[in-house]
Amino acid sequence: MKNGLVLEGGAMRGMFTAGVTDVLMEEGVCFDGMAGISAGAVFGCNVKSGQIGRTIRYNKKYSRDPRFGSFRSWITTGDYFGVDFCYRTIPRELDPFDQKAFQENPMEFYVGATDVNSGRCLFHKCEDGGDVDTKWMQASASMPLVSRPVVIDGHELLDGGIVCSVPYQVMEENGYDRNVIILTRPADYVKKKTILPGWCFRKYPKIREAMLVRHEAYARQMEEIAEREKAGRALVIRPEEDLGIARTEKDPAELERVYQAGRDVATKRLLEIKGFLNVS
Numbered sequence: 001m002k003n004g005l006v007l008e009g010g011a012m013r014g015m016f017t018a019g020v021t022d023v024l025m026e027e028g029v030c031f032d033g034m035a036g037i038s039a040g041a042v043f044g045c046n047v048k049s050g051q052i053g054r055t056i057r058y059n060k061k062y063s064r065d066p067r068f069g070s071f072r073s074w075i076t077t078g079d080y081f082g083v084d085f086c087y088r089t090i091p092r093e094l095d096p097f098d099q100k101a102f103q104e105n106p107m108e109f110y111v112g113a114t115d116v117n118s119g120r121c122l123f124h125k126c127e128d129g130g131d132v133d134t135k136w137m138q139a140s141a142s143m144p145l146v147s148r149p150v151v152i153d154g155h156e157l158l159d160g161g162i163v164c165s166v167p168y169q170v171m172e173e174n175g176y177d178r179n180v181i182i183l184t185r186p187a188d189y190v191k192k193k194t195i196l197p198g199w200c201f202r203k204y205p206k207i208r209e210a211m212l213v214r215h216e217a218y219a220r221q222m223e224e225i226a227e228r229e230k231a232g233r234a235l236v237i238r239p240e241e242d243l244g245i246a247r248t249e250k251d252p253a254e255l256e257r258v259y260q261a262g263r264d265v266a267t268k269r270l271l272e273i274k275g276f277l278n279v280s
Helices: 011-026 037-050 054-062 069-079 083-094 099-104 133-142 167-174 205-212 215-228 252-268 270-277
Strands: 001-007 032-039 108-115 121-125 148-153 155-159 178-183 232-237
Touching: 001 011, 001 167, 011 054, 011 178, 011 252, 032 037, 032 167, 037 054, 037 099, 037 133, 054 252, 083 099, 099 252, 108 133, 108 167, 108 252, 121 167, 133 148, 133 215, 133 252, 167 178, 167 215, 178 252, 178 270, 205 215, 215 232, 232 270, 252 270
Parallel strands: 001 032, 001 178, 032 108, 178 232
Antiparallel strands: 108 121, 108 155, 148 155
């Protein structure tokens, strides 16, 4: 059997996921493969590189830096989160990403992004943590309305969560039959229908269609995940209550609070996780 790790997105709700994965790394819990969407992609790369604490560290340190994310950046560039600062300056200079460790870790890592013209979620297998992989992670986390599409190999890409909130299917398609799925919403969460003005995504009708039925797609995924959990094919880790954090939260104390919530849940369920994965 192949053990997989599946990471939902959710912007700064991803601090919860970082708390969970840091505890698992500290305890030496490893996976054969991993798939991440949106924040699950840009934060999940630190699992493959083995950099415990990096996600919460750089987010707390730079969250209030206007180069990290701001309405000024959105107005002047079309991207709320500063592309150069987030995807080049931080990982190359300010809080270096361990590309060598990423390359040497045999764990497979898939990230998904939505093709704005077809409305399909495309997946990329990250190989070396270099420029191409980084661009796919950026695309996966490029939130609609506040980001420009990222062009890769002729595809215009946005947030993978538009059509695939939780990428468990790509893991199953690649032979992962025992998956730990980390969600960033509590069990009683129901996604509301998205209301879009007529002008929104007029250029990309497939994205508009996907956004309008996103709540239905999410509900189906939650049903399928519940079926897998009941059958013993998945173990779901999720917040015990709504995290109550803004998607673009800048307060380091709030980021830390949500991170610690993830650590707490992972610590409580550590023996259960190890038992599910059949690791000591």
